Amino acid sequence: MQNRNFQMIETNGIRLRTVVEGEGPLVILLHGWPQCWYLWRHQIDPLVAAGFQVAVPDQRGYGGSDKPAAVEAYNIIELTNDVAGIASALGHERFLVVGHDWGAPVAWHTALLHPQRVKAVAGLSVPYSRWKARLLTQQEFYGDNFWYMVYFQQPGVAEAELEADLPTTLRKIYYSISGDIPDELRPGRKPATAKFLDGMSDPAALPAWLTEADLAYYVAQYQQSGFRGPINWYRNIDRNVALTPQLDALETGRIQQPAFFIAGTKDPVLQFHGGRALAGMDKWLVDLRGKVLIEGAGHWVPMERPAEVNEALLGFLKSVA
16 A cells, blocks of 8 residues: 555645556546545556556545645635646646545536546546535534534534544444445434434444555544544535536536446435435536446445446546547
């Protein structure tokens, strides 16, 4: 895990620790929450072997990258400018971008906000949909039920819970929304007064796709970064809508580039808000080349099912590079 070529790339006024390997058309891989570059460890070598240059940053706030203090520093304009700046720093005018979890909205929006630079875009786990201001961040829409994005809004609260025992926190998160957890142990509804980890299971043994060494690497990254920067992404959801009003209209908010989507059938994100995002994605993506749903996989599909993800992703990328 340490035998990677890391560069500190200066982009958009910050420095991002980035794995850079290979030669050819540039593919930028964007992780989400709570991850780091290491999410993509099974994708880097196959992409390089297929003739791509691969750049895999710790996104801002994460791992070995810069961690601006201001909450607003994590808005979608800054996040997408970071991505475009990585390509510029590596000498590429145009590039392909792939994102998982929070990395998927960044990938989708990089295609929207930098249309002349993004050749094609792929999202994993999180379908593209236009955010609705306040719907995701206000308790009034969830009654007496817990909604984690609301819980994340107050600075310091979630950080204190999640940083108290990093190995337990990460074990529970990775296991509880994976395809491996039995249905009867999957997190369900809980009261609005609950904490994030309430109701999540701590596995007796790690699933096969997450070794003790993998978990130790993740713990080391969060010992370095903490959770403040990563959770600040959630504190910009309403701001992101306000900053991009042009994307509300279908004629200006549609993604024109070739696009692709991959997810696991047991990924709880697909069920958010009744599954409307996945069902409605076609109207926002002009050139959607495919939706691949991997049976039995959960949220961490690049780790859980790397062979299937690599086959689907490489097929798409080679067709549009």
